[in-house]
Amino acid sequence: MNILYAVQGTGNGHISRAIQLYPFLKCYGNVDFFISGSNSDLKTDLPVVGRSKGISLFYKATGGLDYLKIVKSFSLSIFLDAYKLPVKNYDLVINDFDFVTSLACLFRKKKSVQFGHQASFQSSKTPRAKKNNLIGEFVLKHFVKSTHYLGLHFKSYDDAVFNPIIKQEIIDATPTDDGHISVYLPHYAIAYLEPYFLAAPNYHFEVFSAEVTSIRNYKNIIYFPISNSGFTKSMIRSHAVITGGGFETPAEAMYMNKKVLSIPIAKHYEQLSNAAALSELGVKVILHIDQGFNAIFTDWIQNTNPVKLDLTHSTKEIVAQLINQTKNS
Template sequence: MKIFYAVQATGNGHIARAKELVPFLQRYGQVDVFLSGNNSNLKVNLPVKYQSNGVSLFYGNRGGLDYWKMAKELSLFNIIKEAKALPVDQYDLVINDFESITSLACKIKQVPSIGFGHQASFKSKLTPRPIKKDWMGELILNNYATASKYIGLHFDQYDEFIYSPIVKEQVLLASPKNLGHISVYLSHYSDEVVASYLHQLPDQLFHLFSKKEKTINQRGNIIYMPIDNSLFTESMINATGVITGAGFETPAEALYLNKKLLCLPIKGQYEQLCNAAALNNFGVPILASLNTDFKRQVETWLNGAHPTQLHLGLSTQAIVEKLMEAAASLEVQEEEFNQYELDHLSLKFR
């Protein structure tokens, strides 16, 4: 079997998930990865055969999206050109983790695909949303990367096609400890902005994961660390708690490890507001932004109860098996459709 796996490289979560998934997919055949986007900070140890700048999200320094930079990077002409050139029709299975060029390529070439990943879970109306829905956000989640069938991942099984998060093997095999530090990853803020708030708690040690730092070094109560998947995971395994955005992979792993979790959604990113609503149901405090009340908020959080621990309903292997079952059903549907077309033509020309 030849498998085409489209991976969105906006942020780090999609790549981290792909690293866990690919070895299981390779048991079924050859896997070629299409990496789309250019602002992930992780090393990409994947079988990448195709690559594109794609459509990426960029962040400013104070918790929001950088719309100007996003607009400069976007070229509709190039996206259509790349979609036409993408050889999705040469593969037995197309898996799409929220990637728009692959979605367009499959439409143009009439190739069935499976939308797989966290964003696929938003195809269900049962997936948590914030009290105030954003029609534009809903439009993007539902139309940015459409597919023939969906396998969603979320914190809980909100619908029949939604399954457990894919948790790294390093986390699954871990023996969590509490060594007293707090792991901080807030990619939508600059180091300087985050550090100015962390310094307000001089007796608390923080591991701050930075896009700028290349080596580990300590300044005051902050140990600055370069962004590295294994390094961050090790920090989180041994942390008192985790402060991060309202993404998916990191909060899921923190909840699985039964760590205290404090989340600051990226401003203007509707998916993170949806995640925040789901995390709130787990007892996770949500902060709208870093503000003058940050010191008190962190102290209250540290003195409060742990959130509800996340339990995995299925292993990664079992989720891949569900994905392959979905792929088999796609083949049946395509065969039935082709037979219908043949029968229809036969009747037409009698």
């Protein structure tokens, strides 16, 4: 079987998941990867056969989406990329929220399966942000169109929604607690975050940021360049994790029974919906980092308990279900 796995390259979660799935997908045949998007910070050894600028998200220093930069990054070349993408050469097309591949399958009338976290929003049972957003809802449901869907979320909210896929490194790990707090907030600039962390001198922070190229120390903060394995190792040793409203990082932290503080990207409907799901589970969520942050942080770190995430399906079982999606149609 020839398999094409299309990956949305906005952020690091999609590529991280693809890296984890690759060994399992190889059991079913030859696997090629297509990456769309221009602002992932992860390097990968995946067999990538094509790339496109696609449609990427960019952020302001203070944590919100930079809509002007998003619009400026858009190029009509994505339509040519879609036309050239040889989806007909594959027995199975798996699409992790990539618009270009979705368009290519539409052009060629090719079946595909949308797989990943965004696919879970095809179900009305998946939690949504408290404030309804018609544009955000439309994007989640229609940005990528497929003939089949298999979603991932913190819980199995529906029949076609499965638990998160956790890195094997984390599954095999024995979590410890050396007291530090692992931080991954790519939508905030270091200059914005630093004063808040310095105002908590009794706590040590390991901050991962695309702004740094080498490890450096400053008082109670250690800055690290973006590294999938590096951040994983930091979380395994951590006392707690501060992250955005994404999917993979909170899931991995909860699997290891770490405290999580989630700070979703401002006005980002998917992240706000993830935050609603996390809040339902008992995870602390705040919408902004502002002058009240340090009081909230102190209460969270001293008085809250971690929320444990349990898996009902293994990665091997989820991949088998994914492969069978189109076989049974």
